[in-house]
Amino acid sequence: MAIPVENVLGEIGKGHRVALCTLNLGRMKMAANCAGTSKKALATAAAYAAERQQFGRPIASFGLIQAKLAEMAARAYAAESVAYRTAGLVYTALGALDHDARESLDAKLATLAEFSAECAMAKVFGSETYHGLSDEALQIFGGNGFSEDYPVARMYRDSRITRIYEGTSEICRLSVAKAILKRLDGGVLELPRPILPVRLELPDVDPARASALRAPVAGLRAICLDLLAQAVARFGTARLLDDERQAYPGGIATMAIELYAAESTALRVRKLEDGRPDADTSLAAALARLTFERAAGRIRQEAATLLSGLHAGDDLREALAAVDRRLPLPADRIALDGRVARALIERGGTLPDFAAA
Ligand SMILES: Cc1cc2nc3c(=O)[nH]c(=O)nc-3n(C[C@H](O)[C@H](O)[C@H](O)COP(=O)(O)OP(=O)(O)OC[C@H]3O[C@@H](n4cnc5c(N)ncnc54)[C@H](O)[C@@H]3O)c2cc1C
Structure with missing residues (x-):
């Protein structure tokens, strides 16, 4: 299939560079997405733990549930910190480029490639955090967590794919x-x-x-x-x-x-x-x-x-x-x-x- 010259991205024969660098951006964005959904899983679990009564008291007062909530909070906070930091690094570097220059695309690709490790680290940390948190949120919901009538069953299902797409x-x-x-x-x-x-x-x-x-x-x-x-x-x-x-x-x-x-x-x-x-x-x-x-x-x-x-x-x-x-x-x-x-x-x-x- 013929592609109009003005639609060519980068150099002919080097399309893989564009594709791979796009992946870096995708991983960085997924880190932010997973940080947000992790915070949602945490808030949902905390609200349920405060409300659900067992043995005459809210389950949030039990030490084992408190340990889960604390670990979840720390992981969500860390995932958000990583997402902010990675985006800050990438956008600061991109912002310093001369976007009108002829070699602008090459410079952008080189900049994104330079941050490939940070983007991949953020993606792995974010996705594994989201999956871990949705699992613990489901546990805090007990049997109700397994039911689609409650929100955490869907979180558990949705979180699983994040460890696979955009690079396992x-x-x-x-x-x-x-x-x-x-x-x-x-x-x-x-x-x-x-x-x-x-x-x-x-x-x-x-x-x-x-x-x-x-x-x-x-x-x-x-x-x-x-x-x-x-x-x-x-x-x-x-x-x-x-x-x-x-x-x-x-x-x-x-x-x-x-x-x-x-x-x-x-x-x-x-x-x-x-x-x-x-x-x-x-x-x-x-x-x-x-x-x-x-x-x-x-x-x-x-x-x-x-x-x-x-x-x-x-x-x-x-x-x-x-x-x-x-x-x-x-x-x-x-x-x-x-x-x-x-x-x-x-x-x-x-x-x-x-x-x-
Ligand atoms: C809902 C959904 C949406 C998707 N959306 C997109 C999309 O928008 N765009 C897109 O391009 N793709 C998309 N994908 C595809 C996704 O990116 C791939 O599923 C993913 O990259 C894994 O490839 P695979 O399924 O072929 O698994 P495989 O490559 O067969 O991997 C199977 C297992 O082997 C491991 N493995 C493979 N190679 C190695 C190796 N060299 N060393 C060590 N371990 C290895 C993997 O980590 C994995 O655990 C989507 C997939 C799903 C399920």
Whole structure:
């Protein structure tokens, strides 16, 4: 079929560049979509938990339900932080381009390609958050959740596809790892500088504020970097991506995604505190702490899996101990979960936003 010359996008023979870059935008938008639907799942579950009475009290007063609500709130808040941050990075970079220039399309494609890792990380984190939250929301609805008469059955069904289209979680993880290794190979950054991912540096902040999380987040980044360095040293960047070795790039991507979420949330809370120095930002800070705890747990788990493939015996024991030395003691989750869940119920299931704590 003949295409009019004026309808050609980019260079003839290089249409795949346009298609792949469009995918980056699609992933970024899906992250925002999933953050919004996650917040809806949270609000729906919180409202039901506050209203549903069992054993003479609302189920929201039970510790196990409070733990679910707190975890859901932290994950939704983190997904939204990641979506905001990714969109901010992409639109700031696109906004700096000269859109009238002849090479405008090429420049846009190059800019979008530069953020392929962030877009894929945001998509995976958003979609897995939405699916996790819809599952827990259904659990909070109990038997009613299984019935189409209540809203969560549809959320559960709708959320499932988000882990598949616009790039499955597996393909996105490989894409994240490839982008990280490309940055490494391209000499853009060298080990042991923080390349995982490159834009995850927390700026210097006042240590007395929410940025109490700065050092722990830096510890997470160091664990990820060490793992990446060890895997690259063992296999080299090219062989690390071999089909039968996908556990390594997959694990590295999972660690990068958790790190991206923990840092995006910490940065957001710092911005909130800086913008509203007199406001009560304690709920936002608690959500950032919970996000950190989750990221630390998942990163530790992935690190243990990958290290067990790289080391054995005493070497493995020492490598695992080195990971633990970089992690702070866990927060008192039982107290934190109760505090977050009660605050959430008081607010009608809504999360703090940028403008108001
Ligand atoms: C409701 C719906 C709407 C859709 N909308 C669109 C749309 O608008 N536009 C569009 O282009 N597509 C669309 N799709 C298609 C969707 O993008 C694909 O289903 C998706 O990319 C997965 O491809 P597949 O179904 O062929 O699965 P497969 O490629 O067969 O994958 C099966 C499994 O194997 C894994 N896998 C595959 N390859 C690898 C690998 N190299 N390494 C590790 N694991 C791998 C996958 O992650 C998955 O878990 C839609 C699909 C659905 C269900």
